[in-house]
Amino acid sequence: MSVPMPSPMDPLQAGARALWEGLAAVPVSFPPAGGVSVVVSPASGLCPAGWVGVVSLCGAALVTAPTKRAADLVRDALATLPQDALTDADAVRAALPVARVLGPAALSYTSSDLFRPAAPGVLPVHRLPGGHSALRRLEEAAGADDTDEAALDDITSPAFVIRAGDAGGPVIAAAGYRSWPGRAAHLSVLTDPALRGRGLARVTASAAVTHALTAGLLPQWRARLPASRRVAAALGFRELGAQLSIRLRSAGAQRHPRP
Structure with a gap:
């Protein structure tokens, strides 16, 4: 019995995922749809230094944290949230000890095939x-x-x-x-x-x-x-996901270590 091969990922989605996987600054890939990958990366480009970065693309999320303690805390908290709430600032505030949030910002991409250039305006x-x-x-x-x-x-x-x-x-x-x-x-x-x-x-x-x-x-x-x-x-441009940056309260993180 033959096993059906998975359909290839849309090139635009693949390009966007590869971009953010590279910016994570550690070896990591987006998980299958519905999943969340949380990794420790002090040099992550997903967020400002010392923050937690969340990027959700095409139904899967990649998360970087500056320390193992923060990664453990975030992994446990985000496991309680549905996929569409991972970049919802209010939902994340309710699940984590948040000091500040940047975003969310929608992430959109285009290609030569999808691009619709504007007609020239009156002003050059x-x-x-x-x-x-x-x-x-x-x-x-x-x-x-x-x-x-x-x-x-x-x-x-x-x-x-x-x-x-x-x-x-x-x-x-x-x-x-x-x-x-x-x-x-x-x-x-x-x-x-x-x-x-x-x-x-x-x-x-x-x-x-x-x-x-x-x-x-x-x-x-x-x-x-x-x-x-x-x-x-x-x-x-096609909107493929969103980005959220989170600065945790350090005292709150210390009160909730993972066993």
């Missing part, structure tokens, strides 16, 4: 070097929270921008990406708050994604806000 897209001084005015207009979320300062690609008026006008929207290990392109997109809702983010992001795909990279869109997630979906 210009290219600037990453870190160009013209981006600072846009960041000032956007405010600290949106600027930190977009992280245009971190891009390693050119910045694709729309200017008000002519080519020398102020930058009103910009996008670029940072090259991550595993040949991923992590998108950064920022639009002047006074001009949002006009499709500017979609046009600049489309130029950045085109540049990333031409370079053979896997575009990644990480977003917390519904508006940002809608832009990603309009460009053909």
